[in-house]
Amino acid sequence: MPKMSSRLVDRPSFEMTMSDSRTVFELQDIRRTYQVGSEFVHAIDGLDLQIQDGEFIAVIGTSGSGKSTLMHTLGFMDSPTSGQMSFEGEDVSNIGRGVRARLRSTRIGFVFQSYNLLPKLSVLDNVLLPLIYGRQNSINKKELGYSVLKRVGMEHRASHRPSQLSGGERQRVAIARSLVNKPRLILADEPTGNLDTKNRGRIMDLFGSLLDEGITLALVTHDDVVAQYAQRRIRMQDGKIVEDDGR
Ligand SMILES: Nc1ncnc2c1ncn2[C@@H]1O[C@H](COP(=O)(O)OP(=O)(O)OP(=O)(O)O)[C@@H](O)[C@H]1O
Numbered sequence: 417m418p419k420m421s422s423r424l425v426d427r428p429s430f431e432m433t434m435s436d437s438r439t440v441f442e443l444q445d446i447r448r449t450y451q452v453g454s455e456f457v458h459a460i461d462g463l464d465l466q467i468q469d470g471e472f473i474a475v476i477g478t479s480g481s482g483k484s485t486l487m488h489t490l491g492f493m494d495s496p497t498s499g500q501m502s503f504e505g506e507d508v509s510n511i512g513r514g515v516r517a518r519l520r521s522t523r524i525g526f527v528f529q530s531y532n533l534l535p536k537l538s539v540l541d542n543v544l545l546p547l548i549y550g551r552q553n554s555i556n557k558k559e560l561g562y563s564v565l566k567r568v569g570m571e572h573r574a575s576h577r578p579s580q581l582s583g584g585e586r587q588r589v590a591i592a593r594s595l596v597n598k599p600r601l602i603l604a605d606e607p608t609g610n611l612d613t614k615n616r617g618r619i620m621d622l623f624g625s626l627l628d629e630g631i632t633l634a635l636v637t638h639d640d641v642v643a644q645y646a647q648r649r650i651r652m653q654d655g656k657i658v659e660d661d662g663r
Pocket residue numbers: 450451452457458459477478479480481482483484485486529
């Protein structure tokens with residue numbers, strides 16, 4: 417059994433309070449090892465990282481370097497194999513499933529590399545999924561859903577199913593879904609990978625206005641133009657950060 421050192425573990429009805437510190441995340445010597453048969457894959461291999469409030473970070477690096485694994489770790493989708501991790505000043509290295517789920521759905525907006533839209537739900541219902549913990553009534557939820565779809569130019573497709581959309585349209589819906597719970601931090605894995613220049617510009621403008629609103633943004637990209645928008649670039653290689661121009 418891992419040592420349960422976090423105060424969060426003892427508080428099932430835990431609600432985050434804003435920390436005084438400007439540090440959103442602090443990671444120390446984080447490792448994530450997968451075992452496939454008798455082979456061990458070190459997807460993250462001793463990574464140290466601090467993310468400050470309001471930062472805009474681009475995570476770059478070759479395929480297989482651990483970018484998505486890092487995003488899943490920051491997004492509380494996946495637990496590190498070892499290492500220390502704090503979020504808003506609280507130790508989250510060993511928190512349980514319930515706390516992780518709550519943090520994920522109340523504090524973080526996540527855009528998956530593969531969109532992860534549910535095929536049987538409409539665009540609007542997909543966008544409303546993160547509100548599962550919210551207490552809004554259905555009319556408020558719908559309004560909220562339409563407002564975020566509008567921000568990505570997809571309100572006219574609210575009743576469509578994901579299969580009836582183009583790849584770029586699905587990507588924009590996935591971005592809308594990440595905004596609906598008004599997160600403090602947005603983690604986006606290749607959010608512009610399927611967009612044409614016009615829509616890429618539109619999404620980058622949207623990210624710009626979210627930053628103005630005080631959101632912290634970390635996105636994975638293979639696109640130099642997108643990476644140049646960021647204030648800080650982190651390059652990953654073999655599960656490690658090998659370059660960080662913000663430090
Ligand atoms: N569930 C898993 N089981 C085993 N190995 C995995 C698993 N997920 C990822 N890996 C391995 O971990 C390494 C890092 O994967 P990751 O998906 O983080 O790379 P990435 O930098 O996001 O790549 P890409 O740019 O292609 O999306 C890869 O070598 C990958 O094969």
